[in-house]
Amino acid sequence: MSTGSGMAVDGDRSGATILQLHGVGMRYGSADEVLRDIDLTINAGTFHYLVGPSGAGKTSLLRLMSLSVAPSRGRIVLFGRDVAMVERDELGRLRRRIGVVFQDFRLLEHLSAFDNVALPLRIGGADEEQISSYVSQMLAWLGLAERMEAKPAELSMGQRQLVTVARAVVTRPALLLADEPTSNVEPARVERLMFLFGELHKLGTAVVLATHSRELLRRWAFPVLHLDRGRLIRPVPAGRAAAE
Amino acid sequence: MATAELDLPLDDTPASRFLAWLIGGLVFLAVLACAVALLAQGALDRLSERPRIVTVALPAVDDPAVGEAELARVRAALEDMSGVAWTAVVSEEELDKLIEPWFGVVAPEARAELPLPRLLDVRFQPGVVPDLTALARKVRAIVPNALIDETGPARGALEEAAQRLRWLGGGAGLLVLAVLVVVVVVVTRASLDLHDETVDLLRLLGAPDRYVARQFELHAMASALRGGSVGFAAALATVVGLVHLPTLWGLRLVPVVPRPLDWILLAMVPVLAALLITLAARFAAVHGLARLR
Ligand SMILES: Nc1ncnc2c1ncn2[C@@H]1O[C@H](COP(=O)(O)OP(=O)(O)OP(=O)(O)O)[C@@H](O)[C@H]1O
Ligand SMILES: [Mg+2]
Numbered sequence: 001m002s003t004g005s006g007m008a009v010d011g012d013r014s015g016a017t018i019l020q021l022h023g024v025g026m027r028y029g030s031a032d033e034v035l036r037d038i039d040l041t042i043n044a045g046t047f048h049y050l051v052g053p054s055g056a057g058k059t060s061l062l063r064l065m066s067l068s069v070a071p072s073r074g075r076i077v078l079f080g081r082d083v084a085m086v087e088r089d090e091l092g093r094l095r096r097r098i099g100v101v102f103q104d105f106r107l108l109e110h111l112s113a114f115d116n117v118a119l120p121l122r123i124g125g126a127d128e129e130q131i132s133s134y135v136s137q138m139l140a141w142l143g144l145a146e147r148m149e150a151k152p153a154e155l156s157m158g159q160r161q162l163v164t165v166a167r168a169v170v171t172r173p174a175l176l177l178a179d180e181p182t183s184n185v186e187p188a189r190v191e192r193l194m195f196l197f198g199e200l201h202k203l204g205t206a207v208v209l210a211t212h213s214r215e216l217l218r219r220w221a222f223p224v225l226h227l228d229r230g231r232l233i234r235p236v237p238a239g240r241a242a243a244e
Numbered sequence: 245m246a247t248a249e250l251d252l253p254l255d256d257t258p259a260s261r262f263l264a265w266l267i268g269g270l271v272f273l274a275v276l277a278c279a280v281a282l283l284a285q286g287a288l289d290r291l292s293e294r295p296r297i298v299t300v301a302l303p304a305v306d307d308p309a310v311g312e313a314e315l316a317r318v319r320a321a322l323e324d325m326s327g328v329a330w331t332a333v334v335s336e337e338e339l340d341k342l343i344e345p346w347f348g349v350v351a352p353e354a355r356a357e358l359p360l361p362r363l364l365d366v367r368f369q370p371g372v373v374p375d376l377t378a379l380a381r382k383v384r385a386i387v388p389n390a391l392i393d394e395t396g397p398a399r400g401a402l403e404e405a406a407q408r409l410r411w412l413g414g415g416a417g418l419l420v421l422a423v424l425v426v427v428v429v430v431v432t433r434a435s436l437d438l439h440d441e442t443v444d445l446l447r448l449l450g451a452p453d454r455y456v457a458r459q460f461e462l463h464a465m466a467s468a469l470r471g472g473s474v475g476f477a478a479a480l481a482t483v484v485g486l487v488h489l490p491t492l493w494g495l496r497l498v499p500v501v502p503r504p505l506d507w508i509l510l511a512m513v514p515v516l517a518a519l520l521i522t523l524a525a526r527f528a529a530v531h532g533l534a535r536l537r
Contacts, residue, residue, distance in 0.1 A: 068448055089452050096450030106445050110253040119251060123451045 016044045017080070018175050018206045019065060024074030026064055033072065034060050035230045042208065044174065047201045049217055050210040052227035058210040059103055061227065062177045065208065066100045067091065079174070096124050099173035101181040103210075105164045107152040113139060113159075114148040117166045124171060138166045142192065157184040165193060169200060176200060178209045182216065194220050251446060252439050252456075254463040259431045259438075263464070264471035266427055267521060271475030272482075274420040275513045279483045281413030282506040287406045290500065295329065298366045298374050300383055301391040304359035315362055317386050322364075325382065327372035334363035361391075417513070424517060425524045432460050432528035440536065457529035464525030468518035476514040483510070 019042040026035040034057045042048070042065075050058050063069045064076065067083060076083040078094055086094065099120075107116050114135055121131045139148050142162045152160050161184045168176060176197065182190045198220070201207050208225070211217070217224065226233040255261055300318065305311045319331050334342075339360060368374050376392060383390045436443065446456050487501050502510070 066448060068444075092447070092450045092452040094450075095448060098450075100448065108251060108253070108442060108445070111251070119446075120449045122251075123446065123449050123455055 018042050018044050018078070020075075020077040021064070021071075022075040022077070024064065024071045024076060026060060026069065027072050028060075033230060035064065035071075038064075038074070038232050040225070040232060042175070042206050044206050045201065045204045047197070047207045047222040048209070049222055049224045050208055050227065051212070051217070051224055054212075056227040057230045058227055059179055060230075062100070062179050062208065062210060065175070066098055066177050067095055096120070096171065097174045099168035099171060099176045099205075101161075101165050101168045101176075101178035103179035103183075105152075105160050107160060107163060107167075109152050112149045112151060113144060113155065113163045116152070116163055117170055120167060120171045134170055135166075138170050139163075141196075142166055143189065158186055158189065161185050162189065162193075165196070169196060172200065172203070172205070174205060176205050176207045176209075178207070180210055180212065182211065182213060190216075250459050250463060252435075252442050252459045252463075254435055254439070254459065257435050257438050259434050263428070263431050264467040266431075267424065267468050267471030267517070268475035268478075269471075270420050270424045270427070271472045271514050271517050272479045274417050274424070274517060275476055275479030275510055276482060277413045277416035277420060278513050279413070279479070279502070279506075279510055281410050281417060282502060282509060283487075283500050284406045284409035284413060286500045286503055286506065288403065288410065291403055291406065292373075293370050295370045296368045296372070296374050296394065298368070298376065298379060298392060298394050299334075300364040300366060300379075301361040301393070302364070302387050303361050303389055303391075311362060314387055315364065318364060318383055318390070321382050321386060322366050322379070325379065327368050327374070329367045329369045331367070332365045334365060339363065421517060421520060425520055428464055428521050428524040429528040432464065432525045433532050436460070436529060436532040436536070443533070443536065453530060453533045456533055457526055460529040461522055461526045465518065465522045468521040472514040472518050472521075476511075480510070 019040075021038045021040040024035065024038040025033045027033045038061065050061065052058055060069075064071055065078075067076075067078070070084075079097065081090070081094065083091075083094070108119070111119070117135045117139060118131045121134060126134075136145070136148065139145060142165070144159060144162060144166075147155060147159060150159075152163070155163065161181065165178070165181050168178065178197070181197075182193055185193060194216070197207055197209065209216075300322070302311070302314060302318065305314070315333065319333075322328055322331050343358075343360070366374075366379070374394065376394065380390075380392045383392060443456055483502065
């Protein structure tokens with residue numbers, strides 16, 4: 001897929017601040033906080049891994065960043081807007097600039113792979129011609145040209161994960177939050193996915209990718225955000241993270 | 245089908261699937277109720293257009309000349325009255341026919357012996373309701389013991405029945421439409437709760453409330469078109485059947501047929517229903533979404 005061709009990514013490469021978390025804490029219901037004292041700045045055109053043991057809070061942190069849950073403490077500033085102050089409709093507009101690869105996919109079972117990927121474009125009000133070309137290009141590039149009309153239930157886990165990724169990147173978001181996007185994908189496809197993320201990153205998208213894979217960290221060296229029991233350990237430079 | 249492209253699988257929930265059937269049944273009832281109201285209105289209009297006839301009976305007098313003079317004065321007075329189209333003296337032949345059941349065929353010579361009253365038909369202009377007291381006052385000023393009677397069927401009772409039917413039909417139609425709105429609101433609320441995960445996902449993808457609400461609106465509209473057209477067709481067949489079929493055996497269940505305007509008004513019922521349904525779904529979805537936050 002050609003990611004150049006005049007379609008600029010939403011966001012710029014000047015290193016502008018995309019997302020800031022100030023002293024953020026988060027809890028589910030009335031349980032203990034699963035995230036504590038998170039201070040974090042994500043700039044345009046950066047690429048970060050998010051690592052940490054299972055249950056450390058990676059998914060929870062990505063949920064905070066994608067505005068699916070509200071923090072119990074602290075302040076989140078997204079695209080320069082304090083999220084707590086934002087109006088309902090404005091919230092939708094902010095969310096449309098974020099692409100999310102959910103760990104549990106969250107595909108709509110009654111829609112085809114094509115329609116699942118088309119969803120964010122339709123929500124954004126793109127015209128059907130544009131949607132048709134973007135979506136089929138994207139799915140073809142991910143090796144799903146033959147499976148566009150298949151429902152999620154007819155796809156393998158790996159294929160479903162690819163559809164989820166396609167849905168997240170098809171709008172060329174300014175911020176891409178990917179929760180273990182390669183965990184079910186066969187090795188040959190991992191390469192493609194990482195190339196895709198890398199291209200978006202080069203175009204100015206800020207990428208945060210949660211993963212358990214040491215292989216990924218070793219082969220594509222990017223800075224690492226380390227979560228441990230809900231706390232963020234200072235970013236580790238790319239080279240050292242892989243060596244650890 | 246239009247609903248196949250919705251992001252929300254609204255056709256997959258029992259309540260939503262039955263929505264079309266419910267709408268069909270309710271539109272059927274609403275159209276029937278409105279047909280009753282319109283037919284009753286038609287009957288009322290026809291009753292009021294049929295000119296009314298009041299018969300004045302002047303008692304027999306011995307002297308034919310006096311009788312003639314009285315009759316002429318009464319006619320002149322009545323023809324002066326507003327709303328009166330014309331008056332006509334009931335001819336002797338007609339009178340004979342009227343009395344035949346009691347006296348048999350009366351020989352011309354014997355007829356002079358019978359103290360027969362002279363009858364005067366007063367015909368009013370179409371749409372005019374005769375003021376019987378004023379008429380009686382006028383006539384009795386000339387002939388004190390004259391009898392006045394409105395002829396024709398007991399139109400008072402007929403009119404009252406038609407009026408009652410009109411209100412009943414109209415009221416029932418409105419009630420059914422109100423029920424329709426309530427049903428749509430309840431079903432929309434229920435499916436909003438049922439699909440909260442999908443709604444949540446749409447919102448995460450940046451869908452504003454109106455985008456999500458539009459899904460419910462489109463689904464309700466599709467159900468309204470599907471169910472509504474079936475209900476309307478069934479109601480139309482029923483009305484046509486009731487109005488026209490009995491004439492095959494020479495008797496009519498319904499004494500009036502719908503006028504062209506009535507058919508147009510009946511066709512507006514499903515359109516109005518679809519509009520109400522769509523608005524109700526949007527209203528329920530928007531309010532439900534605001535509550536979900
Ligand atoms: N929906 C939820 N309700 C309550 N607690 C939750 C919920 N989701 C996660 N948690 C808890 O929050 C903590 C952090 O979970 P989270 O899923 O964010 O971890 P993670 O780093 O993504 O783990 P994994 O690597 O297994 O995906 C865990 O203790 C988990 O049990
Ligand atoms: Mg997780």
